[in-house]
Amino acid sequence: MTMNSKPALETALNHRSIRKFTQQPIEAEVLQQVLTAGQMASTSSFLQSVSVIRVTDMEKRRRLREICAGNVPNGHHYVENCAEFLVFCMDSARHHHYAPEAQTDWIEVLLTGAVDTALFAQNVLLTAESLGLGGVYIGGIRNDIQAVSELLAIPPHVVPVVGMCLGYPDHHPNQRPRLPLSAILSENTYQLADGETLAAYNQTVHEYYQTRKLDLTWQQQIQSSLYAELRPELLAYLQKQGFAKR
Structure with a gap:
């Protein structure tokens, strides 16, 4: 398929969070491209300290929505209704695979991993918006980070940092x-x-x-x-x- 993207400056200057989406799915090639764009973000010391979990199981989505909504009944409906829900994780598990004695318990490793994750996620969102998609970050996955970790089978040396809803916009907020x-x-x-x-x-x-x-x-x-x-x-x-x- 042909993908026509808006210029980077135009896309960045027109950003707004989208919380209402159409029922249109995101084409597999489009999703692959925006995630590949995420991989091309800068990464500290070439550690590539990011993993992404694509949540397609609707029961998991329902549980994630409950966690993200906190005390707001039926809040965060877009976690369930968006075309794609992604969880961006700071990941040092691969580092321990290659270097079992890696000292990843330093605060500096936490900071660089969080920066890597944010840069990756922002590349994904910016690229998605350039292709006509919309999205919103979901920090609410940290409302109960242990429950999210259990739900997504997250191992040691990995931390779910932020979620993201992606889809085709069904509103145009100011x-x-x-x-x-x-x-x-x-x-x-x-x-x-x-x-x-x-x-x-x-x-x-x-x-x-x-x-x-x-x-x-x-x-x-x-x-x-x-x-x-x-x-x-x-x-x-x-x-x-x-x-x-x-």
């Missing part, structure tokens, strides 16, 4: 406004954005959410995300899997 470039770009030394810039952006986000009938600011979103425990069981899980011990 794009969420990002921070102005001036707020994130420094030169030579770190510079925190000034209060006026941050206040203006907070108002911009508020106005965006009002179009969605929500009374919410970026400040409130930060507070709701960072004023509580954040999956405190993760450290013990990571150490059980052989990571983050030193």
Whole structure:
């Protein structure tokens, strides 16, 4: 089949998360190409510390949706309804196959593996979007990472980092406004954005959410995300899997 992709810049600038999908399946060749594009992402020390689990078993999908939704009844319906659900894993199991004494319990290995996984997944999503697909990252698989590991038979030295729904979009949501470039770009030394810039952006986000009938600011979103425990069981899980011990 012929695949016509949009330019990279156009694709990146038009990104938005898609949570409603048509029933159209993703052609096998298209899926293979977007995953191959993921493999071509940069990888620290050529370790290629990523594996992907394609979840096609609908009972597993149902259970994953429950985990991701947490306390929201029937939430995250798109985990079940998307054409493809992928789980991106940080993987050092292959390293231990080749080098049984590999010291993969250092924090640095955890960081480089997480970076590799993120780069791989972003290549997949960007390529998928360039081909007319849409998707959304699903961090909710870490709501109960042990249950996800058992469901997907994940061995030691492997960690499921993030899920991704992919499919053909059935809606076209407005794009969420990002921070102005001036707020994130420094030169030579770190510079925190000034209060006026941050206040203006907070108002911009508020106005965006009002179009969605929500009374919410970026400040409130930060507070709701960072004023509580954040999956405190993760450290013990990571150490059980052989990571983050030193």
